[in-house]
Amino acid sequence: MAISFPPLLTISVASADTLTIYTGTSAEASEEAAAQLAPRLAAQAPASDQEGGFPVAEFEWLRDAGLLTAPLSKALGGTDLHLPAHTLTLLRTLKHIGRGNLAVGRVYEGHVNALQLMQRYARPKQTTRWAADAHAGHLFGVWNTQADDGVRLEPLAGGRFRLMGSKTFGSGAGHVTRPLITGALPDGGWQMFILPADELSPTLDASFWQPLGMRATASFRIDLTGLEISAEEFVGKPGDYYRQPDFSGGAIRFAAVQLGAAEAVFNETRRFLQQLNRTDDPYQQMRLGELAGLVESGNLWLRGAADHASRPTAASEATATVAYANLVRTAMEDICLRVLQIAERCVGARGLLRPEPFERLHRDLTHYLRQPAPDAAIADAGRFALTQTEPAHQLWHR
Known part of the structure; x- marks a missing residue:
């Protein structure tokens, strides 16, 4: 039907x-x-x-x-x-x-x-x-991060599988009802599957999530041990989750979310200064100019990321797309950290007190910026650049 x-x-x-x-x-x-x-x-x-x-x-x-x-x-x-x-x-x-x-x-x-x-x-x-x-x-949602007791898929009769092990940083735990999860097959392959979590409830460990920021994401430890699924819940073939450029190239999505928080910091900093009648202070004007430039540079990086994402997926272009995505996430981290630093100087100690929104924004953005392997990301972009022969003005815009 x-x-x-x-x-x-x-x-x-x-x-x-x-x-x-x-x-x-x-x-x-x-x-x-x-x-x-x-x-x-x-x-x-x-x-x-x-x-x-x-x-x-x-x-x-x-x-x-x-x-x-x-x-x-x-x-x-x-x-x-x-x-x-x-x-x-x-x-x-x-x-x-x-x-x-x-x-x-x-x-x-x-x-x-x-x-x-x-x-x-x-x-x-x-x-x-x-x-x-x-x-x-x-x-x-996507639950991929794990510790030593990562998720395994143990084959049973009739095309069914028993799940063993846990995921960490399972954002939305208890509320995400269709998480896409990766698990290891006996042959070592990594298989995606979507769990009907409203029918097969994993065990949640909320004590795992005691963060600096992003408290409302409910990113708990999730134990799937003992749950059983069928192969009908499998998504694609083993290894598909890590196919490039989609796996690393997806970093542009969280970079976009981070830039949104940087814009919120800008908005709240400006509102705070306007409320205090500090708009004629030349030093505050200079800082707001710096903040405006940083936020706009982030928007230009998103445009560049979108341009690369729309290119053909030939092997050579895929490598360039991944390298560019790693540049984007690195640049966005630098932008956001700089935005936070300048905004702190703008609002001073008073602006860091609750219930001012800046206090929560600072905690959340600081925590979310801690994405995995930041050094490897920029090294990958450098490795790509070293293998090319085009001049700088053609390296990313062929």
Whole structure:
């Protein structure tokens, strides 16, 4: 039986308490929905900033806005936000969500990633089934990080598998109902699968998550030991998760979320100075000029990332795309750290006191910037550059 998908809903926020729902079908409408939703997310952020908490209401708003289904293809009731041609629109959408609440942006980026991987590697019947789950309100995510007791898939009779082991940093644990998880097969291959977590409940260890920032992401330790799934939950073939340029190239998505937080820091710093009537101070003017330049440079990096993501996926271009993505994530880290440093000087000790938003933004962004293997990322970009012969002006723009 064919599944009929509902029309996309977009959202307009007239105030912190009023939503106007109207229909739309384009990727650009999703970006506009995220941009208009950002102030409401920001207003709610202090309430959800609790250790072990989760922004439940915020994801209801994203769901009502059609943003949970926007990364699906139009054939599946989405807006084609996942297509390479719409990469810049996707990055801007992620940036707006991160501007509203970095914890929401982190979990939403995982949802987007899972839907992209599902559409790229799953079989048509699986894709239709999981797209229907997204329309039904299920939240997707990607749980890949693990410690020594990583997840293993032990074969059973009848094409079934028993899960053993745990994942760490499982963002959205207890709320993500369709996590895409990687597990090791007996032959050593890494297999993706989507767990119906509302039916097969893993054991959650909330004590693992006692972070500096990003408290509302509920990134717990997740023990899957003893759960059983069928091969029908497998996504693609072993090793697909680590295929390039998608694996490393996906760093541009979290970089976009980080830039959204940097924009929020800029906005809050300016508001704070305007409130104190410090706008005529020449030193504050200089600092705000620096902040504006840093934020705009981040937006230019997103444009460059989108340009590379839309290129053909030939082996040579894939290598360049990965190297460029590593440049983007490195540059964005530097931009965000510099934004935080300058903003601290602008607001002083008073601005770092709760309930000023800057205190939470500083904690969340500082924590989220700690992505894995930053030195290896920039070394990879340098390694690529050393293998090329083009002059600098052609290295990334052939």
